[in-house]
Every structure is written in C-alpha cells, then in structure tokens.
Amino acid sequence: MMLLRDAKTLDAYVSSGGFSSLKKALRMKQSEVIKEISVSGLVGRGGAEFPTGLKMKFVAQNLSTPKYVIANADEGEPGTFKDRVLMERNPYQILEGMIIAAYAVGARKGFFYIRHEYRKIAREIEKEIDELYSEGYLGSNILGSKFSFDIELVIGAGSYVCGEETALMESIEGKRGFPRIKPPYPAQRGLWGKPTLINNVETLANLPLIIELGSKRYTELGTHLCPGPKLFSVSGFVKNPGVYEEILGKITVRELIERAGGAEGNLKAIMIGGGAAGYIVDKSFLSMPLCYHHARERGIFLGTGDIIVLNDEVNLWKVLLQIAKFFEHESCGQCFPCRYGTKRMRELIEKILRGEGKRRDIERLDAIANALKIASLCPLGSSAALAYESAMEYHRDELMEVIS
Ligand SMILES: Cc1cc2nc3c(=O)[nH]c(=O)nc-3n(C[C@H](O)[C@H](O)[C@H](O)COP(=O)(O)O)c2cc1C
Ligand code: SF4
Numbered sequence: 001m002m003l004l005r006d007a008k009t010l011d012a013y014v015s016s017g018g019f020s021s022l023k024k025a026l027r028m029k030q031s032e033v034i035k036e037i038s039v040s041g042l043v044g045r046g047g048a049e050f051p052t053g054l055k056m057k058f059v060a061q062n063l064s065t066p067k068y069v070i071a072n073a074d075e076g077e078p079g080t081f082k083d084r085v086l087m088e089r090n091p092y093q094i095l096e097g098m099i100i101a102a103y104a105v106g107a108r109k110g111f112f113y114i115r116h117e118y119r120k121i122a123r124e125i126e127k128e129i130d131e132l133y134s135e136g137y138l139g140s141n142i143l144g145s146k147f148s149f150d151i152e153l154v155i156g157a158g159s160y161v162c163g164e165e166t167a168l169m170e171s172i173e174g175k176r177g178f179p180r181i182k183p184p185y186p187a188q189r190g191l192w193g194k195p196t197l198i199n200n201v202e203t204l205a206n207l208p209l210i211i212e213l214g215s216k217r218y219t220e221l222g223t224h225l226c227p228g229p230k231l232f233s234v235s236g237f238v239k240n241p242g243v244y245e246e247i248l249g250k251i252t253v254r255e256l257i258e259r260a261g262g263a264e265g266n267l268k269a270i271m272i273g274g275g276a277a278g279y280i281v282d283k284s285f286l287s288m289p290l291c292y293h294h295a296r297e298r299g300i301f302l303g304t305g306d307i308i309v310l311n312d313e314v315n316l317w318k319v320l321l322q323i324a325k326f327f328e329h330e331s332c333g334q335c336f337p338c339r340y341g342t343k344r345m346r347e348l349i350e351k352i353l354r355g356e357g358k359r360r361d362i363e364r365l366d367a368i369a370n371a372l373k374i375a376s377l378c379p380l381g382s383s384a385a386l387a388y389e390s391a392m393e394y395h396r397d398e399l400m401e402v403i404s
Contacts, residue, residue, distance in 0.1 A: 002229045003205050004245045006089050010131050013092040019137060021208035025100045026145045033104040034060055037207065039215035041227045046072055046163075046200030047274070047303045048379075049292050052207075055197060058187035059105040062195035069102045069110040070172070070191070070198040073125075074156055074163035076115060078326065079275025079306040082231035083201050085243040087114075087121045090205065091128050095151070097204030099137065100211060102149045105197050110151045111172055116158055126153050160330040161380050165190075165198045167332070178334050179378035202231055223249035226291035232256060236271070236308035237264040249291035256290060256307060265311035269395060271319075273303030276326045277383035279390035280316065300390070316391055316399060321349045327384040338381030341372045345388070357403045366392075 007013035025033050038053025059067060071094060075083040087094065095112075102110055112129070114122045129151050132138040140148045154172050156162050162171045166180035169191045190196025206228055210218045219227045226248040235241040239261025246256065253270060257263060270285055271278050272295070279300045288294050295302045310319065324346040333339045345368050348361050369385035376382045392399060 001245055002209055003086060003093070003202065003231060004089055004243065005093075007092060008089065010092060010128070010135065013090075017212070018092055018208075019096055021211035022096050022099055022103075022137065023143060025103055025211050026143060026147060030060060030104050030106065033100065033211070036210055036215045037104070040206075040210040040218045041225075042203065042206050042210060042218075043226075043292060044200055045202035045206070045230065045305070047077070047277070047301075049301065052199065052203055055187055055199075056101065056105050058185075059107075059195045059197045062187060064195055065106075066109060066194055067105055067107040068191045068194060068196040069098060069105065069107045070165075070168065070196060071098050071110065071112045071201050071204055072163065072165070072168060072198055073112060073114040073118070073201045074168065075118070076160040076163045076330075077274045077277060077304050077306070079235055079271070079278070079308050080233050080304040081235075082233045082243045082305060084118060084121065086202055086205060086231060087118070087125065091125060092132075093205045093208055094201045095125075095128060095132060096137075097207035098151065099142065099149055100207045101197055101199065101204060103147050105195075107197065108149055110149065111154050111191070112151055113154045113156060113168055113172065115156045115163075119155070122153060122155050129153060159332075160326075161332045161378070164378055164380060167378070168198070169196065178332055179380070181377060222247050223289075223291060223293070225249070225293040230290070230302075230305055232290065232305045232307055234260040234307045234309075235275075237267070237311040237314075238262065238309045239264055246290065249289050249294065251290055252286065253288050253290060253307065254286035257286075257309060260307075263309050263311060265313060267309055268312040268314060269310040269316065269391075271306065271308035271310065271387070273301050273386075274306050274383070275308055276323050277380075277386060278303055278306060278308075280310070280319070280387050280394065281390055282394040284394075316395055317349060317353050317402065320388055320391060321346065321353060323387045324349050324384075327380070331380065331384075335375075335377040335381065337371045337375040338377070338384065341368045341376075341381070342384050344368055345372075345384070352402060355402065359403060362392075362400070362403060 162177040167177040328342040
C-alpha cells in the first residue's frame with residue numbers, strides 16, 4: 001500500500017521512511033521539485049483531474065506574494081469516503097505532501113480545510129500539526145533549512161459547494177461560500193487575491209511518493225497515460241463496501257467490484273465518479289480499465305473515484321430523485337439556472353414517481369439538464385445534469401416504461 005499504509009503515529013510514519021522525501025525535497029531546487037511532479041503525470045484526485053505539476057508551476061511563477069497552499073479535505077460528495085480513510089490511516093503523508101508543495105511554490109502559510117462532519121479526524125489532524133511543530137517539520141527554518149511554513153486547520157460548516165475551490169476560499173476568508181467566477185483561477189488570484197495552490201488531500205499524499213521514488217519510477221506505476229495509485233470508494237450493493245487502493249489502469253470496474261466481494265443481487269447499473277456528481281452507466285462499463293484516460297474515452301470522468309453498485313431491485317427514478325434533492329438543497333442560489341433548474345428537476349421527477357409522467361416532462365428534463373450544463377456559474381450546476389443524462393443514455397428503456 002502506498003497511500004493506505006497504516007502510519008497513525010509520527011513514530012510509525014518516520015520509522016517507515018516518512019519525511020525522508022521532505023528532507024530530499026529541501027535539498028533540491030524548488031523548480032526541480034515541480035519538474036519531478038510534472039514529469040510524474042500526477043493529476044488531481046479531487047475530481048477535476050487537472051495536472052498537479054502544472055498548477056504548481058503557475059503558482060510558483062506568479063510574482064505576487066504572499067502565496068498560500070490549501071489542502072482540500074471537504075469530501076462532500078455522497079459515496080466518497082476515501083479521504084476520510086486516508087486521513088485516519090496515513091495523515092502524516094498528506095501533511096508531508098503539503099509541506100513539500102509549499103516549499104515548491106514558495107508559500108509560507110497553508111490551510112487544512114476539513115468538513116465539520118469529520119470533527120474527530122479534525123481533532124487528530126490538529127494534534128498531528130502541533131506534533132510537527134514540536135519536531136521541527138513545521139514553523140520557522142524547517143529541519144534547519146531556510147524554509148518556513150505554518151499550517152492552520154479550518155473546519156467547514158456543512159456546505160457541499162464549499163468543497164469547490166473558490167467557494168472554499170471565500171469560506172476561509174470568513175465570507176458566505178459563494179463560488180467565484182473563473183478566471184481568475186486560484187493560481188492567479190486565490191485566497192485574499194493572492195496566488196494559491198489548492199489540492200485534494202489524496203493528491204498531496206502522492207507528492208512524498210513521487211519525490212521518494214523519483215518521477216521515472218512513479219510513472220512506471222500504472223499506465224503511461226495514467227500513472228500512480230488511486231483510492232476508490234466502493235459502495236452500494238456490494239458485499240464488502242470500503243476504500244480500495246489500486247494502481248490506475250491495472251484493474252477493471254468488474255475486478256474492483258469482485259475485490260469488494262462482488263455485487264449483492266443482480267447488478268443492473270453502476271454509478272461512477274460520484275454519488276451525486278457522477279454517471280449512471282450500464283454493465284458495458286464493467287470491462288473498462290479504471291483510469292482517467294479510459295473513462296474519458298467512454299465519455300465519462302472518473303471524478304473522485306467512486307463506484308456505487310446498483311442492483312435490479314433499485315428504482316432508477318428514485319435514485320435520480322435523491323440526487324435531484326441533494327443538488328436542490330446544496331445549490332448556493334447565486335445563479336438562476338442552478339437555483340431554479342435543480343428545483344424544477346426535483347419537481348418533475350417527483351411527478352414521474354407519482355405515475356403522472358408525460359413525454360413532455362422528459363423534454364422539460366432534457367432542456368433543464370442542458371441549461372444546467374451550459375449556463376451554470378460553477379461546476380455544481382453542470383454536474384447536477386450528469387446522473388440524469390447518463391441514466392437516460394444507458395437505461396432509457398427502463399426509465400421510459402413509466403412515461404405515458
Ligand atoms: C461542488 C464541488 C464540490 C467539490 N468538493 C471537493 C471536495 O470535497 N474535495 C476536493 O478535493 N475537491 C472538491 N472539488 C474540486 C475542487 O474545486 C478542486 O478542483 C480540487 O480541490 C483541486 O484539487 P486537485 O487538483 O488535487 O484535485 C469540488 C468541486 C465542486 C464543483
Ligand atoms: S451553479 Fe449552483 S452552486 Fe454554482 S454558483 Fe450557481 S447556484 Fe451556486
């Protein structure tokens with residue numbers, strides 16, 4: 001295990017090689033660290049799949065100061081629980097990655113943003129941060145170098161959209177969690193208008209690995225298009241739901257489900273990429289190798305790496321209703337297509353579930369999904385259309401059975 005190794009104490013982490021990557025990174029030039037991350041091919045594990053090295057380069061090249069680093073541990077996506085397990089089992093690897101990232105981009109201050117539902121983990125992370133100060137891994141002149149870095153823990157207030165990077169920054173700044181219009185991107189103008197590197201905690205946990213192995217050995221993991229390990233949250237109708245660490249591209253959807261004990265009942269559909277902002281696909285996806293490249297070839301995104309198994313007892317309209325309710329509740333209300341579209345989507349699905357669905361309602365749902373995709377201000381609105389559109393693409397006959 002490269003990410004999910006059990007290293008809950010600092011002693012256990014250090015004795016299994018922890019913080020040797022930070023020591024190595026501090027002997028390298030900042031540009032060399034960024035080069036290693038870029039060559040490694042690491043892409044963000046928070047859902048947007050953006051190349052991490054490139055993001056670091058943008059922040060490093062921005063001449064404005066001060067610069068910030070944010071670890072995104074908001075993990076609000078339903079069906080995603082990989083970051084929780086990672087923080088519980090191997091927290092220091094995330095913090096080491098954060099310190100390496102800060103050194104590389106020239107940041108002196110970082111924020112660890114965690115959802116308030118993870119209060120117990122937040123208390124642990126706070127203790128772990130304190131420990132790193134006493135052991136010289138944080139604070140002034142880290143490990144005797146000229147580099148100084150501080151981390152502050154921030155606990156969210158329960159809003160899904162505050163996991164979105166710009167809303168998260170508004171939240172840290174003490175404002176209402178409204179997403180900002182992009183560009184400017186966080187690397188240009190982030191926290192308090194300053195260059196900011198924001199990464200998912202799983203992304204950050206990969207940085208010590210890349211520095212330890214070297215980018216060449218890291219790229220040899222996985223496929224040349226998608227290197228590295230990935231955490232998958234597997235749930236729904238499977239015998240052993242949980243978080244599974246796999247090498248990208250080396251395992252298919254079917255094999256991962258088998259690793260989780262196999263489906264309970266007859267598998268009908270799979271939700272990939274998120275329990276709300278994901279795709280509802282069919283059995284033809286069982287043979288798809290789990291990597292970003294193959295997912296895109298099939299017209300979907302791996303997102304946060306969720307696999308939710310749905311069996312033939314599941315009513316897909318009911319699943320779509322839960323998702324629609326979720327988005328209606330979580331829409332921040334700042335822009336009209338999402339504020340009104342998510343509400344109308346929920347109302348129409350409820351009508352269909354009452355047995356009153358007409359073809360005209362499907363046309364309306366199609367139009368709403370389209371409006372959400374093209375006119376929403378932030379990706380929350382556009383992703384509210386994904387489950388409905390993909391379910392219609394892969395399970396149209398079943399969904400249309402109840403439409404008159
Ligand atoms: C509605 C919404 C919620 C999000 N929630 C999270 C989250 O909980 N954790 C996360 O890492 N990224 C989340 N993201 C993605 C972030 O905006 C951002 O892309 C990510 O933190 C970048 O890190 P990465 O490059 O390491 O993936 C969310 C995005 C949207 C649109
Ligand atoms: S798309 Fe939705 S969540 Fe995003 S800004 Fe608009 S209303 Fe808010």
